[in-house]
Amino acid sequence: xxxxxxQHLRVVNPxxxxxxxxxxxxxxxxxxxxxxxxxTLAEAVADCSLVVGTTAIGHRDLQHSLxxxxxxxxxxxxxxASGPCALLFGSEKFGLSNRDMSHCHWLMHIATREKHRTxxxxxxxxxxxxxxxxxxxxxxxxxxxTRAASAEVERITGTLLAALKASDxxxxxxxxxxxxxxxxxxxxxxLQTGDAEFLLGMLRQMVWKMKHGxxxxx
Amino acid sequence: xxxxxxQHLRVVNPxxxxxxxxxxxxxxxxxxxxxxxxxTLAEAVADCSLVVGTTAIGHRDLQHSLxxxxxxxxxxxxxxASGPCALLFGSEKFGLSNRDMSHCHWLMHIATREKHRTxxxxxxxxxxxxxxxxxxxxxxxxxxxTRAASAEVERITGTLLAALKASDxxxxxxxxxxxxxxxxxxxxxxLQTGDAEFLLGMLRQMVWKMKHGxxxxx
Numbered sequence: 001x002x003x004x005x006x007q008h009l010r011v012v013n014p015x016x017x018x019x020x021x022x023x024x025x026x027x028x029x030x031x032x033x034x035x036x037x038x039x040t041l042a043e044a045v046a047d048c049s050l051v052v053g054t055t056a057i058g059h060r061d062l063q064h065s066l067x068x069x070x071x072x073x074x075x076x077x078x079x080x081a082s083g084p085c086a087l088l089f090g091s092e093k094f095g096l097s098n099r100d101m102s103h104c105h106w107l108m109h110i111a112t113r114e115k116h117r118t119x120x121x122x123x124x125x126x127x128x129x130x131x132x133x134x135x136x137x138x139x140x141x142x143x144x145x146t147r148a149a150s151a152e153v154e155r156i157t158g159t160l161l162a163a164l165k166a167s168d169x170x171x172x173x174x175x176x177x178x179x180x181x182x183x184x185x186x187x188x189x190x191l192q193t194g195d196a197e198f199l200l201g202m203l204r205q206m207v208w209k210m211k212h213g214x215x216x217x218x
Numbered sequence: 219x220x221x222x223x224x225q226h227l228r229v230v231n232p233x234x235x236x237x238x239x240x241x242x243x244x245x246x247x248x249x250x251x252x253x254x255x256x257x258t259l260a261e262a263v264a265d266c267s268l269v270v271g272t273t274a275i276g277h278r279d280l281q282h283s284l285x286x287x288x289x290x291x292x293x294x295x296x297x298x299a300s301g302p303c304a305l306l307f308g309s310e311k312f313g314l315s316n317r318d319m320s321h322c323h324w325l326m327h328i329a330t331r332e333k334h335r336t337x338x339x340x341x342x343x344x345x346x347x348x349x350x351x352x353x354x355x356x357x358x359x360x361x362x363x364t365r366a367a368s369a370e371v372e373r374i375t376g377t378l379l380a381a382l383k384a385s386d387x388x389x390x391x392x393x394x395x396x397x398x399x400x401x402x403x404x405x406x407x408x409l410q411t412g413d414a415e416f417l418l419g420m421l422r423q424m425v426w427k428m429k430h431g432x433x434x435x436x
Contacts, residue, residue: 002331002334003328003330003331003334003335003337003341004330004331005331064362065359065360065361065362066359067358067359068353068356068359070352070353070354070356071356071357071358071359072358074358075358106361110221110348111351111353111356112221112222113220113221113222113223116220116221117221119221119344120340120344122338122340122341123221123340123341123344124344126337126338126341126342126344126345127344127345127348130328130345130348130349131348133329134288134349135286135288135329136288136354138286138288138289138329139289140285140289140290140292140293141283141284141285141286141289142283143283143324144282144283
């Protein structure tokens with residue numbers, strides 16, 4: 001809840017020992033410290049003008065209309081502008097009772113695999129709140145850095161060919177189109193400016209070593 | 219993982235006692251039973267052609283490009299058609315190390331509140347896998363049942379007016395526009411067929427009781 005900016009946790013008839021223990025623990029999240037306790041669900045949602053229940057469905061006939069999370073979230077977001085909305089979760093073990101559901105305007109579910117429908121409560125809450133705060137317009141960021149210009153890329157092609165020649169790479173002399181294949185390979189690497197310089201330095205050092213290394217040693 | 223249909227869990231260098239205990243527990247999830255152990259991250263991702271790391275960011279300068287989950291998920295979905303992809307999560311406490319991240323092609327984060335960035339590991343995994351399986355085209359379902367026809371709605375208006383008259387409701391005689399206000403009120407209820415009949419029956423019973431009840435008692 002705190003991750004996604006939801007502040008108001010209301011707990012209906014919690015198991016005293018566990019609830020008071022958790023809320024008074026050192027480092028308890030502020031959401032939990034501020035949680036309000038209610039004896040009944042009716043009191044907990046009294047000031048809410050929209051009450052949406054969550055369910056894993058499957059085991060009972062629902063009297064309510066049921067929305068998939070992706071479709072329900074925009075309805076909730078639209079409502080919040082006009083009045084408070086409660087998102088209702090049942091117990092980990094049993095979910096919401098039919099009586100609980102009768103306090104809801106409609107129900108919502110997370111689309112899960114048919115063979116594994118029920119979710120861990122904490123994960124279900126996280127997924128629902130994520131969807132409510134999700135930004136459908138978030139765009140992929142361009143990759144870091146700038147793509148190397150053609151001249152830089154061509155310097156690498158040339159230095160790589162020189163390195164291959166210095167290493168007596170056999171295919172250099174057997175194929176006319178080899179230079180073209182190397183040029184295309186280097187372009188497929190989609191090098192960025194810094195990386196192009198980095199690679200060029202490595203290749204130049206290898207060329208130097210292959211041409212002069214043996215002389216220096218000898 | 220199992221909820222969203224992800225089958226392949228790979229664990230790098232886990233704490234033996236906890237991992238083997240969890241996997242051999244009665245009722246352990248199939249995903250955990252089938253989990254593969256690796257000594258190093260390099261071995262764990264060896265067959266993957268895309269490795270995406272997850273991070274809560276904030277505490278260090280990232281060398282990688284960083285995508286928000288909403289924007290990164292489509293890139294992953296597109297990649298999966300051409301080859302296996304690993305989604306990498308660090309430990310609950312420390313996240314991924316810089317060394318771990320150097321095995322990644324890029325990084326992804328869940329947009330959380332600035333003041334509470336780090337998420338529970340299980341919740342972060344659930345949110346990421348939900349986003350990967352999310353259906354952006356899921357549409358809100360129409361409400362259950364069919365909306366009551368005007369004739370039905372008008373029968374309710376008439377019976378409600380009759381009930382008000384029978385109850386000596388004071389405003390009935392003071393305002394010419396009262397009937398119109400009641401008609402509009404009933405239409406704002408957006409009654410469905412079954413509910414319209416249900417309400418009509420209640421109102422008719424009340425009208426009957428108000429007209430004949432006292433006579434019957436007396």
